[in-house]
Amino acid sequence: MHDSFSTRDTLSVNGQDYIYYSLPRLAAQHPIDHLPYSLKILLENLLRHEDGGQTVDAGHIKALTQWDPAAEPSVEIAFMPARVVLQDFTGVPCVVDLAAMRDAVVALGGRPEQINPLIPSELVIDHSVQVDEFGSEDALDINGRIEFERNGERYSFLRWGQNAFDNFKVVPPNTGIVHQVNLEHLARVVMAAERDGQALLYPDTVFGTDSHTTMINGIGVLGWGVGGIEAEAAMLGQPSSMLIPQVVGFRLTGKLPEGTTATDLVLTVTQMLRAHGVVGKFVEFFGDGLQHLPLADRATIGNMAPEYGATCGIFPIDAEALNYLRLSGRSEAQIALVQAYARAQGLWHEPGAAEASYSSVLQLDMATVVPSLAGPKRPQDRVLLGQVRANYHSALEPFSLARRKRIPLVEETERLKDEGGGGAAVGAREAARESSPDSGAAWQLHDGAVVIAAITSCTNTSNPAVMLGAGLLARNAVARGLTSAPWVKTSLGPGSRVVTDYLERANLLEPLEQLGFNVVGYGCTTCIGNSGPLPDDVSAAIRHDDLVVASVLSGNRNFEGRIHPEVKLNYLASPPLVVAYAIAGSLEVDLSNDPLGTGSDGEPVYLRDIWPSNQEIGDLIASTLSPEMFARNYADVFAGDARWNAIAAPTSQRFVWDSASTYIKNPPYFQGMTMDVGRVEDIHDARVLGLFGDSITTDHISPAGNIKADSPAGRFLQSRGVAPLQFNSYGSRRGNDDVMVRGTFANIRIKNLMLGGEEGGNTLYYGPGNAAPEKLAIYDAALRYKDDGVPLVVLAGAEYGTGSSRDWAAKGTNLLGVKAVIASSFERIHRSNLVGMGVLPLRFVDGQGIASLGLDGSERFSITGLDNGNARQATVTATRSDGSQQHFQVDVLLLTPKEVEYFRHGGLLQYVLRQLAARD
Known part of the structure; x- marks a missing residue:
């Protein structure tokens, strides 16, 4: 390795000498005090990986020292993370690709062991558990048993991967959510490794195959979500190309007032940053308010970086970070290493320290934060608690439901019959409701009913303040005689087993269970759509009158169709508010003014009557959490339980594919591949597969949730x-391209403007000649176009591909035959994933778009002037059915020379494979 600036130095910690690349030594030659914390980490990464120009040279390092906060990003650098963390929905396809690459490299003349992770790569199985059983003491065991029955084949495959690959470990099911396990155990903050026979220190940095990898930013670790293909490249030693970003500073002052939570804070921050515009930028939090912000609250804010659109949302290393490392059971030796290295590198933060330079600065006095939710379909749409009812009423309008008569949800049966109401009377569910005064009584469902109340997702279940707050509120509610409404599906999905431990120690698990919040599993459940079926009577009532019902969850995503196909309105809220809405049972109840219900003494009970104080929550955290809890729960984190260890684990170096499997299949990406590199060719006479509006998310594009029997994927499985x-979910079948390609663009809420905006994954197929267009499922139309030899394009509006970093949103697009996506703007990760899969991202210019150009999807499109990927703009010619043509320019979003290379190879994996196969 090179060291052009002589920054290699020695640091002695715990009686051992380590080498490191010193930022202060560089600062003596090129001032860097103005750089934000996050850019200093990037700078160290460049120093450590300088190799004379293959990926990093002295010019890259100097360019970063001369960073101009106001300048638009223009300088490309290479970034190599220290490790990769995966979750199973995205991790299984990664391991499938690695297994396929072992076969492919052999076909190209290489050896299987050439395909092997070169950096620590850890997969946490957390996305497969579903809420099938709830509201009972057996829910955890039953859901776990069903999870293993559904996913045994996938889990066997992952056990093969753990045996076959070096530097690859699997955290088995029933442990926790990937981001919380990462925060509580996997994160090193400072890495120690051997290089050339010497111990080397460097910052812990991470790529994750979940966009909420940014949760780790709360403890000073730079990392963000990437697509599976980019993660695989990092695992195989390939750096990621990126432009030196702009960094937005966010100054926090004051502290949260009484009655507010970290959730209220993060929803406020999300709204502010989304309005400011931070897509493709780093966000860095600083200010005197940090000393009043616990680590868990910082992690909550970092977690939602994808929701405010940033690449990351990072906090510095300081005394609070060390406190958390100590609390979570890290060794004193590791803590000493972190502190010594951070201080030596100038990465340590002290209150009152000089501020760095930022591209722009926002400020929030945390004392102004008020209780809030976000919804009904985007996490950045914050709603004050007192305005939720009005927000819900507005959301009803598009459904033409204003005519529905709104009456109280719970009425006597005869009165319901007399009034005739607009909802279906159904029998009450008795499970765990024996203490309810309404148990066994008839009840009626109406618009606005809360049918799912879920304490779920990494955003909040990692935070003791909101989890203990929820328990205290439940305790107070039970003491007043309140119960959850009988139509609400309640669930508690802790982020790790540590959460259950401290709830039990605080004697708060029992009152949560009395309200139906029994532990249903340790995983990502409701927030990713694994909410499971609604009770039959609730589902029947919704279908009977086409009701618009709601979920309230402590998650980070609430996009259309994500939580449950029968639930059209979804609101994000803190865990205590989730409990409150379970009791209220309806969005018609204004929690800021209306009573939640009537207590056992016959008096109304208001939210303010049972809300715990900040002091009570703080005292409880101090008295219940301990390092021993973390040490005990993570002592054998990779071992797994009896179910996991009973799964057969193959031991071969190459995976033996089962042609009968509908879960794991050798993908087609490398079929017929040679060592010859292709070109970026112009596209001629393409048809439109889909014409979409703004904010099409990866949830809309990527197969997710349940598989319908009459869908292309359902028909294939049958x-x-x-x-x-036995369909299971799309997420569980991500290792089988036959299933996944059929589910791409099949979301029940996606709206194709070619069909007037009707919902569902359909399109118009324009066959040869002048035949009338035919309405088909998008997959079926793509198959017809493939037979016709016709390439495809997708047209869309702004923010195309927002949401989770789902690599199948790009993989499925590629396998459908789409050659290019033309949109007004792209989300960062999805644009990168499209490039990595050989799909060309193009952007309308000069404020143009689908509407201004008068495009309706019936045209044929030719894209010319690509110049083998070197062009910054290309010309699009749209030919209408009458032969008239319209020409317009688009930006070619191959942003770096490395991306052009990936595209010429047909994709990132093909590029990596050829590089590895060419080695001796």
């Missing part, structure tokens, strides 16, 4: 002998 009851 043709392979799989009964609908």
